[in-house]
Amino acid sequence: MGLNLNIQRIILESLEDCSGNVTSIMPVSQVKQIAGRAGHFNNAFSEGEVVCFSYGTSGYLVSALKKPVSYLTQIGIQPEAECLKLFAYHFPKDSIARLLIKYAAIAALDSRYFLCFGQEHVHISSLLSSLPLTIEDRLVFTTAPINLRNSAVVQFAFEV
Numbered sequence: 001m002g003l004n005l006n007i008q009r010i011i012l013e014s015l016e017d018c019s020g021n022v023t024s025i026m027p028v029s030q031v032k033q034i035a036g037r038a039g040h041f042n043n044a045f046s047e048g049e050v051v052c053f054s055y056g057t058s059g060y061l062v063s064a065l066k067k068p069v070s071y072l073t074q075i076g077i078q079p080e081a082e083c084l085k086l087f088a089y090h091f092p093k094d095s096i097a098r099l100l101i102k103y104a105a106i107a108a109l110d111s112r113y114f115l116c117f118g119q120e121h122v123h124i125s126s127l128l129s130s131l132p133l134t135i136e137d138r139l140v141f142t143t144a145p146i147n148l149r150n151s152a153v154v155q156f157a158f159e160v
Contacts, residue, residue, distance in 0.1 A: 007048065010038040014054040015061060031064040076116040078143065079103060081136040088135060096125040096138045120148055127158060 017026040038048025052061050088099050100122050104115055125142045147153050
């Protein structure tokens with residue numbers, strides 16, 4: 001599901017992508033995703049325009065938009081809260097962290113899919129173990145983006 005807004009022009013301030021402390025050039029897929037918001041079939045603007053303020057980035061912008069779309073070979077999935085709740089029913093004494101480990105160990109997935117939780121999610125769910133939360137809430141907080149390497153961020157997140 002997405003929004004189809006009547007947008008004719010996308011103006012990018014820069015093509016830099018900042019992930020924590022690391023700044024890099026925006027991946028082609030991300031450039032295409034953002035640029036694709038300009039102009040839509042059956043809207044007021046069937047063709048869109050994309051420009052960038054940053055000096056010297058127009059070459060990268062043009063080449064990124066000309067590149068063919070790279071198709072996904074795998075899709076990440078995670079269990080819905082209801083599924084995890086049903087799974088937890090069979091292991092009533094296990095923590096959410098332990099349930100996630102067990103779930104990952106016995107999940108049977110087609111080669112086109114992979115589970116979207118790993119050690120970080122298990123660690124976050126362990127940090128949440130003392131809080132009185134429902135399984136649904138634990139799953140939401142377990143999958144929320146948080147930088148576990150920054151102790152100040154972790155402390156703040158669990159104080160709020």
